[in-house]
Amino acid sequence: MTTTTDAVRTTPLHKGAILTIVLVSYFMILLDNSVIFTALPSLQADLTLSSTELAWVQDAYTLVFGGLLLLGARAGDLLGRKSVFIFGLIVFAIASLLIALSPAGWWLITARAVQGIGAAVIAPSALSLITVSFQGEERARAVAWYSATAGIGASLGLVVGGAAASWITWRAGFFINVPIGIAMLLLAPRFLPRAAKLPGRFDILGAVTSTVGVGSLVFAILHAAESGWTAAPTLAGFAAAAVVLALFVLAEARAAQPIMPLRLFASRIRTGAYLARLMYMGAMIGFFFFTSQFLQEALEFTPLQAGFAFLPMTLVNFAVAMFIPRLTAWFGNTATLLIGVAFTLAGMVWLSRITTDSDYLLAVALPMLLIGIGQGFAFAPLTNFGITGATASDAGAASGVVNTFHQVGSSLGLGILVAVGTAAEAGVTGTAAAVTAEASAALTVGSIFLTLSLLAAAVLIAPATRAASRAGRDPLGANTGPSRGRSLITVAKRVFAEKENHA
Structure with missing residues (x-):
């Protein structure tokens, strides 16, 4: 049967x-x-x-x-x-x-x-x-x-x-x-x-504590951006988040069928990917939020012009992303991720130097191209590392953790950057000058987020993938360490050989 x-x-x-x-x-x-x-x-x-x-x-x-x-x-x-x-x-x-x-x-x-x-x-x-x-x-x-x-x-x-x-x-x-x-x-x-349903039942305590805990954290971050970090609702939100998330971890450690298996964090690769994504998204949400405002309120772009101002970055991002499978096969996911975050960091630092007299092409468009290249390199390895080694039974949980760190990183980053920007514009006269000061300060702190993302990848992911390579294991089914790495000369030879075979 x-x-x-x-x-x-x-x-x-x-x-x-x-x-x-x-x-x-x-x-x-x-x-x-x-x-x-x-x-x-x-x-x-x-x-x-x-x-x-x-x-x-x-x-x-x-x-x-x-x-x-x-x-x-x-x-x-x-x-x-x-x-x-x-x-x-x-x-x-x-x-x-x-x-x-x-x-x-x-x-x-x-x-x-x-x-x-x-x-x-x-x-x-x-x-x-x-x-x-x-x-x-x-x-x-x-x-x-x-x-x-x-x-x-x-x-x-x-x-x-x-x-x-x-x-x-x-x-x-x-x-x-x-x-x-x-x-x-x-x-x-x-x-x-139509995959078969997995046997088991809902982890009710885990579901409630995770939802309330993450929801309280996101609420506190968002409220802080509006009313300040010392406002009573903000402090209450952080306190509730700390208590409820602690209960969530205890519940998951004891649950027979947890909503978020703690074994997902036993892998340094996955943990590094989650933390790197958290910081990366904190920077990127600030980039979109503040750059859009700078274009409209400082450079006097219309909403349509502001939207199209991001289009070159989008096209570069897409073009690079389409080559990622081949690039990771040659150089490995780790190197691709590090290169991507580094490109994004360089673009963010450049963009943070904006002034009221900045030219769109030199001060905004060119840094955006670097950020677009960086996104194209970074997102696929970040996602791959976040789900690597997950069994079919843990696929949903691993995907949920990837998206949770993505969303919480966006919320946390936006809250912090809005608070930083608000402080930077205090006392600045003129709408254009105030918006520019706000955006510059926020993007500078966004650069710090990207530096932390780069460190998470270098300290947690890179050593673990090198160890896997030395042990003869390949967690992503692609080149992840130096023992299988190829130099640029070797890559060039391979491309030349492929052309000869087609000819």
Whole structure:
């Protein structure tokens, strides 16, 4: 008799369709996470929102998204990744429609929170579907596309948001997800693999403490950016986060079927990837947030012009990301990651030198190209290292941790950088001068975040991959250490030989 599991294993996978569905769905999340930046002024004027309400338009989404990620990942393991993924698509598409139809601020903020629920389900399910559907070099290529989508979605969202606000209405940036979501809902039931549900039950205590703990941390960070680090709600949020997250760790250590297996952190490679991603995303969210404001308020770009100002970086990012599978096969994921973070750091340091008299081409566009190259190099290895060694049963949990550190890093980074920028602009007269001082200070601290990301990769990931190489193990199925490394001369010889073979 053929069991459910056997049926799953013997059914041919339409891998191109699977990857398309996963990437387009993930792109929707990234699009809505950045489309808001260039649309904020128009949105505020349309719905007559206060500054606090405007901040919560983004904060409500971030708070729910970050707080529910681990629960969303575990739901995929126990209820079936396909079913949970489809549920997330339904929630996200409906929430996007509600946002586009918002008649008032409270409606918009509530719909953004609902959208965060859908995102918290889709994001870990998308990465775990890649993990279980692809192996070896195919997985490396799929992760490269996944990582390229991350960079493109963030940048293209700024263009879409600016174009919608300038040409039509800010609402159009959210309407676009409705037909995309419907199309994915028609394709997903047919092509996504129906993996067998894993036996077990929900870790209720872990789910509650992780959600409340991460949610409290994100709330405290976001509130600090608005009201200060010493405000009572901020301190209460941090205190609650510390206590509840400590309870979460204790619960996971004792749980028979934990929502976040602590064994995931037994690997120095995965732990290094999580920490490097945390710091990297803290810098990148600040880059998009402050550079967009600098372009519009200091250089007097329109929302559309500001969006298109990021396009060269997006194109470079995509071009580099497409070569990542070959580059990692030649040089290894570790070297590729270190090069990527270093390029990003160089671009961020350069960009942080902006002044009110800065020229877009020299002071903004060229540093952006370095950042785009760095993103193209860094995201795929960061994602690969975050899920390396994870078994099929841990795929959802590992994906959830990757996305949790991604989201918490964005929230933590933005909170700190907004606080730094606010302090830097104090006493500065003139809008352009104040915005420039704010952006310069924030990007300088963002450079420190990237330095810490580089250190995490160099201290935790690099030694572990070298040790694996010396022991004859290759955690990613690609060159990860010096014993399998190739010099530039060797690479050149290989390319020449390939050309001769084709000729």
